[in-house]
Amino acid sequence: MSFTLPELPYSFNALEQAIDAQTVEIHYTKHHTAYLNNLNAALEKYPQFFNHPIEHILADLNQVPEEIRTAVRNNGGGYYNHILYWNGFSPDGGGEPKGKLGQLIERTFGSFLSFSKEIEKAGMTRFGSGWAWLSRKSDGSLVIHSTPNQDTPLAEGLHPVIGVDVWEHAYYLRYQNRRADYLGAIWKIINWEEAEKRYLQ
Numbered sequence: 001m002s003f004t005l006p007e008l009p010y011s012f013n014a015l016e017q018a019i020d021a022q023t024v025e026i027h028y029t030k031h032h033t034a035y036l037n038n039l040n041a042a043l044e045k046y047p048q049f050f051n052h053p054i055e056h057i058l059a060d061l062n063q064v065p066e067e068i069r070t071a072v073r074n075n076g077g078g079y080y081n082h083i084l085y086w087n088g089f090s091p092d093g094g095g096e097p098k099g100k101l102g103q104l105i106e107r108t109f110g111s112f113l114s115f116s117k118e119i120e121k122a123g124m125t126r127f128g129s130g131w132a133w134l135s136r137k138s139d140g141s142l143v144i145h146s147t148p149n150q151d152t153p154l155a156e157g158l159h160p161v162i163g164v165d166v167w168e169h170a171y172y173l174r175y176q177n178r179r180a181d182y183l184g185a186i187w188k189i190i191n192w193e194e195a196e197k198r199y200l201q
Helices: 022-045 047-051 054-059 067-086 099-109 112-125 177-189 192-200
Strands: 130-136 140-149 158-165
Touching: 022 047, 022 067, 054 067, 067 158, 099 112, 099 140, 099 192, 112 130, 112 140, 112 158, 112 192, 130 192, 158 192
Parallel strands: none
Antiparallel strands: 130 140, 130 158
């Protein structure tokens, strides 16, 4: 069984308060789909990997044969990261986190405002294309970091909680070169219930 594209949990125009419908549609139907198709094509030579969860593959890329490792790293990462990205938003999202995650963010970063500014800084200082992350370490603590291209926190032994795509295709139609405006807007749509669930996994 090859990997498949999960359905978006909302309509293309559901995130309009932060991301326009055309961007969501192109990002999902073109970019995310291309990562999926390229991942499946790379794994056709080694179909045993279709029996593994994508998280398992990306957490230890050394298990992947060298001839397809770069393709799996790039396209498997793009496939997985975008699943997190779409599920991490909600038209009913935004506000500040509650529960254990909210308490830990407050303790770790001093305030929600300080935390949000650190995420935005991670996104702004990522040169070129990549991602800004809030991830959980193995000891349960939180770390804000960024990865290049479609690399994942899994490869660093981290568990992703929130992932923000800072490739230009994620924001360029509405924001053009104003990455900072895009990063500031995503707080209106963050799905904190999903983030809490990921933290507790």
